[in-house]
Amino acid sequence: MLKYYPEFEMSLLTDKKLLMGNEAIALGAIEAGVQVVTGYPGTPSTEALETIARYANRCGIYTEWSSNEKVALETAVGAAYSGAKALVTMKQVGLNVASDPLMSLSYIGVKGALVLLVADDPGPHSSQTEQDTRAFGHFANIPVLDPSTPQEAYELTKLAFELSNEFEIPVVLRTTTRVSHSCGDVEVTVAEPSPVEAVEEGFVKDRRWTIFPKLTAERHPWLESLQGKLSERFSELSFNSVSGSGKIGIIASGVSALYVKEAIETARGFKELFTLFRIGTVYPFPEKAALSFLKGIDRLIVAEELDPYLEEQVLQLIGKAHLPIDVYGKKNGFFPVSGEYNVDIVIDSINRSLAACGENLRLSHASSAVSREKLPPLPIRAPTLCAGCMHRTVFYAFKQAAKQLKKEAQTDTIFSGDIGCYTLGNAYPLNMVDTCLCMGAGISLAGGLFRTNPKTKHVAFIGDSTFFHSGIPAVVNAVYNGADITLAVLDNRTTAMTGHQPHPGVGVTVLGNVSKAIEIADVVRSCGVESIRTVNTVDPDSLESCVKAAKEAMNFKGPSVIVFKGKCVGITKPDKYYKIKPEACTGCGLCIKELGCPALTLTVDKPVIQDSCSGCGLCAQICPSEAICIGGVKL
Amino acid sequence: MKYDILIAGVGGQGVILASRMLALAAMKAGFHVSTAETIGMSQREGSVSSHIRIGDKVSGSLIPIGQADLLLGLEPAETVRNLPFLREGGKVLVNTHAIPPASRPPGSPEYDPAALLSFLCAYYPDILCSDFTELADDVGTYRAANVAMLGAAAGARVLPFEEDILKAVLDAEIPEKYRAVNDAAFERARKCIRFISSP
Numbered sequence: 016m017l018k019y020y021p022e023f024e025m026s027l028l029t030d031k032k033l034l035m036g037n038e039a040i041a042l043g044a045i046e047a048g049v050q051v052v053t054g055y056p057g058t059p060s061t062e063a064l065e066t067i068a069r070y071a072n073r074c075g076i077y078t079e080w081s082s083n084e085k086v087a088l089e090t091a092v093g094a095a096y097s098g099a100k101a102l103v104t105m106k107q108v109g110l111n112v113a114s115d116p117l118m119s120l121s122y123i124g125v126k127g128a129l130v131l132l133v134a135d136d137p138g139p140h141s142s143q144t145e146q147d148t149r150a151f152g153h154f155a156n157i158p159v160l161d162p163s164t165p166q167e168a169y170e171l172t173k174l175a176f177e178l179s180n181e182f183e184i185p186v187v188l189r190t191t192t193r194v195s196h197s198c199g200d201v202e203v204t205v206a207e208p209s210p211v212e213a214v215e216e217g218f219v220k221d222r223r224w225t226i227f228p229k230l231t232a233e234r235h236p237w238l239e240s241l242q243g244k245l246s247e248r249f250s251e252l253s254f255n256s257v258s259g260s261g262k263i264g265i266i267a268s269g270v271s272a273l274y275v276k277e278a279i280e281t282a283r284g285f286k287e288l289f290t291l292f293r294i295g296t297v298y299p300f301p302e303k304a305a306l307s308f309l310k311g312i313d314r315l316i317v318a319e320e321l322d323p324y325l326e327e328q329v330l331q332l333i334g335k336a337h338l339p340i341d342v343y344g345k346k347n348g349f350f351p352v353s354g355e356y357n358v359d360i361v362i363d364s365i366n367r368s369l370a371a372c373g374e375n376l377r378l379s380h381a382s383s384a385v386s387r388e389k390l391p392p393l394p395i396r397a398p399t400l401c402a403g404c405m406h407r408t409v410f411y412a413f414k415q416a417a418k419q420l421k422k423e424a425q426t427d428t429i430f431s432g433d434i435g436c437y438t439l440g441n442a443y444p445l446n447m448v449d450t451c452l453c454m455g456a457g458i459s460l461a462g463g464l465f466r467t468n469p470k471t472k473h474v475a476f477i478g479d480s481t482f483f484h485s486g487i488p489a490v491v492n493a494v495y496n497g498a499d500i501t502l503a504v505l506d507n508r509t510t511a512m513t514g515h516q517p518h519p520g521v522g523v524t525v526l527g528n529v530s531k532a533i534e535i536a537d538v539v540r541s542c543g544v545e546s547i548r549t550v551n552t553v554d555p556d557s558l559e560s561c562v563k564a565a566k567e568a569m570n571f572k573g574p575s576v577i578v579f580k581g582k583c584v585g586i587t588k589p590d591k592y593y594k595i596k597p598e599a600c601t602g603c604g605l606c607i608k609e610l611g612c613p614a615l616t617l618t619v620d621k622p623v624i625q626d627s628c629s630g631c632g633l634c635a636q637i638c639p640s641e642a643i644c645i646g647g648v649k650l
Numbered sequence: 651m652k653y654d655i656l657i658a659g660v661g662g663q664g665v666i667l668a669s670r671m672l673a674l675a676a677m678k679a680g681f682h683v684s685t686a687e688t689i690g691m692s693q694r695e696g697s698v699s700s701h702i703r704i705g706d707k708v709s710g711s712l713i714p715i716g717q718a719d720l721l722l723g724l725e726p727a728e729t730v731r732n733l734p735f736l737r738e739g740g741k742v743l744v745n746t747h748a749i750p751p752a753s754r755p756p757g758s759p760e761y762d763p764a765a766l767l768s769f770l771c772a773y774y775p776d777i778l779c780s781d782f783t784e785l786a787d788d789v790g791t792y793r794a795a796n797v798a799m800l801g802a803a804a805g806a807r808v809l810p811f812e813e814d815i816l817k818a819v820l821d822a823e824i825p826e827k828y829r830a831v832n833d834a835a836f837e838r839a840r841k842c843i844r845f846i847s848s849p
Contacts, residue, residue, distance in 0.1 A: 383716030
């Protein structure tokens with residue numbers, strides 16, 4: 016029953032495709048018959064919903080980008096209460112937003128099926144936390160599956176729907192960046208997604224759908240006993256597999272299991288030295304399978320990214336069963352406690368463990384001709400706002416406005432940022448983000464800063480999609496409690512950082528249907544904001560009006576809002592480009608030093624504008640020698 | 651069989667597309683393939699790389715240090731940055747067209763592409779260098795430098811599958827609008843490298 020790799024049945028119907036992990040999850044969900052899909056974009060989870068949206072009309076799947084993850088989950092819950100199979104997608108921090116409904120939902124359970132794709136980001140590459148959703152599942156009493164490859168992601172997605180339907184509990188499919196954003200050859204059982212069945216049942220009124228202290232008290236024992244049943248079931252699944260026959264055990268889940276496999280294969284006779292236990296269904300911990308594995312070994316190495324989740328589970332089990340096994344993991348310093356793993360990190364950590372348990376064997380690294388230490392100094396290439404990004408104009412305008420206020424009235428300004436492309440306003444040379452915490456936090460944080468720094472000006476930046484996600488309650492609070500802050504909404508008409516998804520302000524849905532476009536200025540007006548301006552950033556002479564608007568808003572007593580309207584250069588075609596007239600340029604370098612635009616580069620002594628210029632004209636507006644002019648039309 | 655390819659470059663150079671083409675070709679040649687790409691925040695003008703692992707077995711998508719068989723560098727500094735991944739005796743193809751970083755934060759070293767290229771040559775004397783951006787620009791667009799480098803790799807006979815397979819993948823995957831220019835970039839680079847790397 017237990018195999019090293021879960022082997023997938025091949026039939027004449029199967030087809031091999033190169034799929035990103037997220038695409039594999041999408042196809043797995045369609046095959047499982049998903050009927051309602053909701054989510055909020057977030058790296059590295061976004062492509063799953065986008066892939067389903069491509070098939071949505073053909074397969075009859077309702078798909079939406081919701082305004083945030085809490086709303087997405089609640090929408091999916093409504094569908095699942097009605098007997099539908101529903102999927103919700105988000106990144107790990109999105110689960111924090113959705114945690115309120117999720118924590119209650121575990122008591123109530125679902126009909127149909129409800130699967131949450133939650134993508135973790137060890138590193139982190141594109142996130143504000145390194146949290147571990149396996150631990151979240153444990154906390155919420157919700158089963159968690161943890162694939163290691165796109166193929167396993169596809170298989171486990173189908174399993175997640177089956178489990179959710181059978182046990183009437185939401186199931187989390189947890190991935191990491193190297194699974195969601197890895198591409199691999201995937202054997203799919205259905206070559207082309209076919210239409211899913213329509214939802215038949217519909218909602219049936221029943222007291223089980225209304226949470227109430229009495230109902231919670233009734234359901235809690237059910238929820239706890241379910242954990243045992245799931246653990247039993249998981250112990251029988253081939254996604255948890257044992258290989259090798261050595262006395263040194265290694266336990267791993269997710270992509271770390273593949274790193275371990277590659278690391279130990281460098282040792283001769285590794286099958287007799289090690290026994291590897293790979294876990295694909297991490298919570299509830301498959302105790303029975305784990306116990307049978309533990310009984311065959313005398314030392315245990317735990318290889319896992321992020322939290323010492325498996326380590327805690329096995330320590331508990333070893334204690335419960337009184338097993339004489341030493342454990343080497345994160346808790347005693349043998350594995351790094353944070354960051355993304357790779358084969359080399361795993362080799363070093365296993366070697367440290369082998370040394371501590373008195374083994375002579377060491378796993379070996381491959382050798383490169385050039386080690387990192389031998390590399391010459393390399394230019395730092397930090398992520399930066401695109402050439403021509405409207406955010407640069409707005410940040411620069413506020414920088415000028417703050418400078419003027421400082422000069423005229425000795426007033427300082429604190430800039431609170433938010434999550435999105437505009438977090439890159441923190442980069443040199445703009446340096447325009449003094450605080451950044453999580454989605455929507457900039458506005459409320461500015462309010463708190465105002466209470467403790469009343470003589471300082473407080474500016475919060477937020478993007479259009481983030482405004483709808485979680486900015487609105489903070490605006491209401493600022494008005495209600497009279498916070499003297501200025502909110503700059505950077506409206507580039509898209510959710511840019513995650514790959515240009517539509518949002519409630521755009522007037523189009525993920526399926527391309529026209530919808531009501533919600534005007535941000537109207538929203539803040541209805542919240543009671545009295546000073547509202549809409550400023551265009553697209554005109555090539557917009558800087559002056561942006562600075563003027565910024566200054567006026569900052570001088571307004573009470574909450575003020577400026578909606579800066581522009582476009583995202585990632586999805587619009589530039590119509591012109593700029594050039595520098597060498598005869599007029601004095602080589603002062605101000606454009607480069609002040610803006611950090613990737614289209615501007617210093618040659619020998621004078622800046623030049625490269626092909627990536629998209630014609631925003633910001634550099635032309637700040638050049639003291641008027642040496643920058645329109646170079647021509649972009650075709 | 652195991653063959654690891656690393657493509658290094660700067661966000662926007664088309665590293666992901668090049669990676670996908672190689673992965674599809676490897677799959678058509680009957681191998682397992684696993685890739686890791688840089689997607690998200692660091693895409694914005696940052697250093698990006700793509701790991702492509704080709705072989706008889708499924709493995710994790712990140713290439714260990716010193717194991718890459720081939721390094722395709724779309725930019726000199728990014729090639730050097732990823733050099734530790736290359737095994738001893740591995741192959742390097744580098745686009746000599748330098749992309750200076752957007753800004754130089756205090757403490758960031760001066761970018762001297764010529765010095766980096768000589769560093770590369772010192773360690774890998776049989777390195778293949780050319781300005782593939784210029785080559786691509788000559789046939790229509792600088793943006794096809796990524797596909798030109800695929801052509802160069804085919805020309806140098808360093809890919810673990812027939813070049814016809816790669817050509818077929820490019821024809822199938824690149825939208826018709828851009829096919830001719832990419833085809834031209836591929837062919838010119840392939841011929842130019844075949845010429846200099848053949849005895």
